[in-house]
Amino acid sequence: MRVRTSKLARISGCNSSWFCAIPVLRIYEDREPSSRLISHRARTRAMSSLSPSEDAAAVLAWSISIPPKPLPAVDLIKRICIIDFDNTLYRSPVPSNIWDGPSIGILRDKDRLLGGGWWQTPSILDATIDRRVDPDINSQVNRERRYPDRWNKPIVDIALRADQNAHTLNVLLTGRNRNLFSKTMLRIMRNVGFAFDLIVLKQNHPQLGHEFTTTMEFKKCFISTLLSHYRKTERISIYEDRPGHSRQFRDFGDEFNNEVVRNPLVQPRVRFDVVQVQPAHRDLDPLEEIKQVKFMLQRHNKLAQTVDASSRPPPARLFKRVCHTSYMLSPETTHTLLVKFRLKPRLNPHEVDFFGRYIPIKMGKCEPSEIETLGGMGAQVQFETISFGSYSDYIWAVRVKPVGSKATVSTINTIPTIILAKRIDVTEAFVQRIENWEDVCPGDPRYLMFSATVGEQLQLQISVPRTTSQSTGVGLPRQRMLLDQPLG
Template identity: 35%
Template sequence: MASAFSVVRGAANTGSYSAAAGASNGPDSSHFTLTALSRWSILNKQLPPVDKIRVLHIYDFDNTLFKTPTPNPSLWLGQTIGSLANPDIFANGGWWHDNRILAATGEGVEKEEPRAWKGWWNEKIVELVRLSMKQPDALTVLLTGRSEQNFSQLIKRIVDSKGLEFDMIGLKPKVSPTNQRFQSTMHFKQLFINAMLETYVNAEDLRIYEDRPKHTKGFREFLAEYNRRQAIAPTRGPVAAEVIQVAELSTNLDPVVEVAEIQHMINHHNSLVANDPTKSALRIKKTVFFTSYMIKPEDSQKLMKLAQVPQGKRGHDLIYHGNNILICPRPCPPKIQEKVGGMGNKMLWEATGIACYQDRIWAVRMRPIPPEAKYHTENPVPLVVMALRRGARPIDAAKIEKWEGIPPHESFTIETTVGEKVVLRIESDDPKEDEYESQFPYKHSKRKHVSDDDWTPGNRQFPRQSTRGYHTRRAGRGHPTRGGNRGAGRGGRGRGGRAGYHNYRSLDDVEVDNQQGSHSQMDYDDAYPSLGQKPGRNRGGGNQGKYRGGGQNQGGQPPNAQDLQNYY
């Protein structure tokens, strides 16, 4: 973070201070004029006279004044969210440097401009701006680190549509009016504020409205240093400064629009790096966490009532599920996809029993309609895990042996759709990678599925070491297999044996943390929420999605999540 001293020293190095001006004399006032200050603004308007201004009001744009869309954590893998914010990943700068992302806010510029982007403003800050506009001795400034070249016209249109009038609108140019390059967005803003303070020397009060704690801290340190230096080598006297932390009000684009705009951004990047061997082309890939018969929300509520799940506090006592019948973890192999009828295939199910296992797992047993219908489930008996006590594992629902039958008048039928729990990620485009391989974000986590048709006792593929974490449980008496029944009529137990030799890790597997002694659990729904839901919080002190063989953070925010707005 550049200090006030570095700002002054940087300005001196670029000629903003006269060569003869020493520490005691301060800067050459001839370099701080209204004309010089106006070069920092994209507005073509005359600034108020110096002797008329007593207070300075500075407003940040993104998520302070305007509800700026940020990458949707329900759409993207955590690592990709960091990449979208990093200008070094994309040749065209990424999320905060591509004006099409901001232009896509709401229903797009053409529809939003006539209605002044209704619903996309922090109305409390808008009210403060209007009060500043009415105050005759106030200089009202909009200051953002957005690129002057890419965003000047768009931000002016957004502000004008709301009827907001600023004396200055400062966006980050490539270099300052004195030809100085910026080390960061904060460095740019410090230089801007320094020029404003040295020009409006009669201003006694300064207020800055900012949403990011990192920038709030930076402004406070800068202004404290500025006032300290004024006591040593005064140029205009100290200023009563206040930096107001504004609650962030970020939002998301429509998911379809967001993916489309990111694809445009990737296409542009790929065209720019096509002839550069040092740069990689990028591609959107999907990460599949599991494939299931997905249940509609209204049917999930009916099942929840049927299962007699106690009402606990979500995320504290009970973890609620009830929205799928698991087909298989991770991407579904082609032969299993064919068996279940392909993605989007509809199927009817009837609830036939309920159970509570050790007061920790609540489940509903299901039966296909008609009973002879062809299906595939991960568990020996088709079931819906409705709720888990904290620390319980969905995999343990397969241990349920005693089911309470449902009276005919209470039973009902639901319709499911074959689908995947998916998030997207952006990676280098690998022409050698087929579509199935592209669904695995980390090479070491890829698994080869041994299909039922290919299984023989000779291809069990037992792991060499137990630390690799494969399921090797032998089917047989006293050892229920995972996925032992592959569509055998009414959901009774299958022939056994085959499912016991799949070489893959389940999302249900947990790892005991050697240091904490706690479990890191992969939770189907909380770790990777559906669109419109907030990502779940880490459970048990571990990283969600942490596998015994890897320890990669698979979703939500990365462990050391970057400030998404660091780079604009």
């Protein structure tokens, strides 16, 4: 969520029963240049010429709720709760690690693909809806089936309590495009179990008709309109997952109250609390994610055909390449290793990547002759754990050895090694820095014997070459050298 916020001292001094920070929330701010502030004084003058009914209509014009939920009376509202949607209230999908880094950048860029990127493609959000469930059944069980693990439960609880408080206006505010996402958003919100007073998506200004250049400009303009109507608001709390937006909301709150000081008869000071929420997302099923990206590339290529030939962008293509050839562990084995070495309970999942999925043989693709010496693709080898080590809370790994005198293995490391976890800001090469290894022998609770399979780890790569005038990176000919075979 993004909202204006006052100083952290104001937040820490919160004594409200339901607005107090809950354990999963972290309150902090990140310095980021503020976008242009909307003048509260100008907004107040514009709204002051409206009658109460016109004033309420101006607020309702921002909402997509069908039918519109009647607004609470101005005298009734003392607090406003504004909740962001993506990765705050709802665990929206983001591009997963099945793509290489540059490809994730392409997907996130709204301008790289014709037709828009990941956040401008409604079918991706639609894919989070289980269509096998009858949409008219509103039981809690069916809601959970319809959106499995999609809701950020602590934020849902906050929204639910706000909905039940007669003196609180409950608002969902998102930068998703109104024209593209209204239908999907209403379908998602229909079965959440409560109703927001306002569901607001990014659009042109309802009264003035101008286009907002940024999401923050849109959100601040809406909040100004809201506060111009609810002039007796004492407190506004904004729940936001993006630190940069939190900082801009804080600046906006200070600007708002500076205007109030100069015009105390117009509106009292409002306490702005910006609560920084730990981002929460959930990936799509890999096959569904590939399907959605293929649709985006096909859309790009189709639209490219409508562009004049002299400026037509090259076609976008999807490739798969081999990241590494390894002895691949089953998901069950990976889970058992992480449980035995008790890493997940004591490491912060937001700072650490968990692995335990393979014993690397070679980076990239092995030659057929090399695969043959390993017993062929799909050959199985039995291993057992022999030691565990870590380096300065940066990387954790377990060493293994093949079981049986006839087993022949080849690995990158002299002693076959499985990286169990590493900090997100270090590379796998840090495993070479581990010096102190603890023996893990049969009888040790951490000891495990398991089977691994010779296989390849594939990663997907998108080729969307820039035109010559736009090129700032590798061109298509060089990029193709890095790729294996295109996906159909």
